[in-house]
Amino acid sequence: MVIAIGFEGSANKLGIGIVDTKTNTILSNCRRTYVTPPGEGFLPRETAQHHKSKVLEVLKEALAEAKLSQDDIDVICYTKGPGMGGPLQVVAIVARTLALLWNKPIVGVNHCIGHIEMGRNVTKCENPTVLYVSGGNTQVIAYSRQRYRIFGETIDIAVGNCLDRFARVLKLSNDPSPGYNIEQMAKKGTKLMSIPYCVKGMDVSLSGILSYIESRAPGWLDQGECTPEDLCFSLQETVFAMLVETTERAMAHTGSNEVLIVGGVGCNLRLQEMMRLMCDERGATLYATDERYCIDNGAMIAVAGALEFETGQSTKLEDTFVTQRYRTDEVFISWRT
Template identity: 60%
Template sequence: MTKPNNQPLIAIGFEGSANKLGVGIISHDPFTKKSSILANVRDTFVSPPGTGFLPKDTARHHRAHFTRLARKALSDAGITDPSTQISCVCYTRGPGMGAPLQSAAVGARTISLLWGLPLVGVNHCVGHIEMGREITGADNPVVLYVSGGNTQVIAYAERRYRIFGETLDIAVGNCLDRFARTLEISNDPAPGYNIELLARKGAIRGKLLYLPYAVKGMDCSFSGILSAADLLAAQMREQEAKIARGEEVSEEERFTPEDLCFSLQETVYAMLVEITERAMAHVGSNQVLVVGGVGCNERLQEMMGQMAKERGGSVYATDERFCIDNGIMIAHAGLLAYETGFRTPLEDSTCTQRFRTDEVYVKWRD
């Protein structure tokens, strides 16, 4: 059913590219061009300390919670007849982990058929960017997109989000997550958050350990830093074993998990600030928008803010409701595309682990 032109358009969005299953509902007013968040619910698959989340286990989690979260979102939004009140069903097409993506996509296709509504496949990265722009009001910023699976410096030009720099191997969030496994730090609520808490304690001591600084032009590399941090963690355990045996270890040589987390954060975030500043100089922007799960990190925001201030600019970031993977960002980006006439035919409603940010034609921006 086509909604009257004077009625707000409403979209439901499903995000399931990694260990978070999110469902969001948003409305766009065609006259005021303002958005209203009607529902934003999420459930996270948490694996035991020292482990990561496997695709099959994460997909099982998404299948188990999909219906419950969809019902909760509809209830929160006050939607009683979705087939007439909702305009489109949006889902994450990629990038992400294959099995979790498929679980959310199958659920979205089922709901599309059940309610007789069109589908809109959304690029996960573009979802983060558009949600960040909507929440913060950033006009045309350089975007630092940092998460467990992606690290990119992005700027908009000629209806595409152009990638100016990115990771050459693993993402910065993956680097932090894997080091949390090395230290057997809890994954609840998130390994990166728990590293941040330890790093704050390490900042008080101020013991900055040497780690490789791997900036290559506009790109970064994090795998070597992770290997070096793992070696330091092994040395720390040797020190602890010596102390337990009664052997002496000097205070100058000794370091703690807090020192390791502090050193890792300072190094990788300094790299990100450098390539972001270079992109800002290239495009002539004084705005930085930080999006993605790692964007919640207060130390990263602080370092980026200091750099932007020195350039006479400002940094924009969102809180954990919107920077961590969520369904509302998929609903918002999907509805922007829907309003330009974009649809994803049922026979093409696939998902893919490889879907680059600059592949998306951003028709809704000038």
């Protein structure tokens, strides 16, 4: 049983969290978000500068909130990937430096595994089919033989990226996030516009849907065929239906009666509602978390890193690099049988 500190910084969220596996308690989970002006995305260099300017402040806050000192920490965990190179590097350098200064072991964590294990920890589900949806990832996952196997995924862009980029077309605010603001507008939409629905076996394709609605939205709005709220509603309904379909197909293959939604887009209540309807029809149970744990955070990295460390695994200092491409199914899951 250990006390682990986790550092997350793969995108525009900088998070540091501390967990105690003995009591299964999240002692602190502090976060800062880099928010850009409406109509703009976040770039690696500026995001890295944001993380660099905030990381020590967040570290002090996390330790203070947990009422711990560096001597109480047993292992340092950091996001190894996937993610944006610059922000990942900032967090890795801080984690590596602290490991040397504090003389602590270090564990590099797969960002996707962090989401999954955090979701399992919070919801107490046993062996779910996982829908992982975020700004950079869209995957349908199930566990088998000490790997999280990918049953289906996006073949181009992630669902979060699709929503974020459409928010730029409508010049929606990035505070607190573009996806959240689309969700709120979609609640007021009433007209379902006809846009492509693209499922290819177990995979989904989203770039064509984005291009289609981007190119037609100005004309539809100018001619009064629909409102911005209708467009948000239509995009959500279409892409979420695709995700529910592929998740249900994976459930049928594995014989699963549990679904766990993780990742930032997993906070979306409409997605949860659609998935719950499907689960109810199958006699299955839906598990999801709120923004504290769905959105990128440091505690999820601490949870996953602690699980790995408790099975005798750690990362050699010379291997504490980062990688922008780090597949979910590359990780050996030593803590499950």
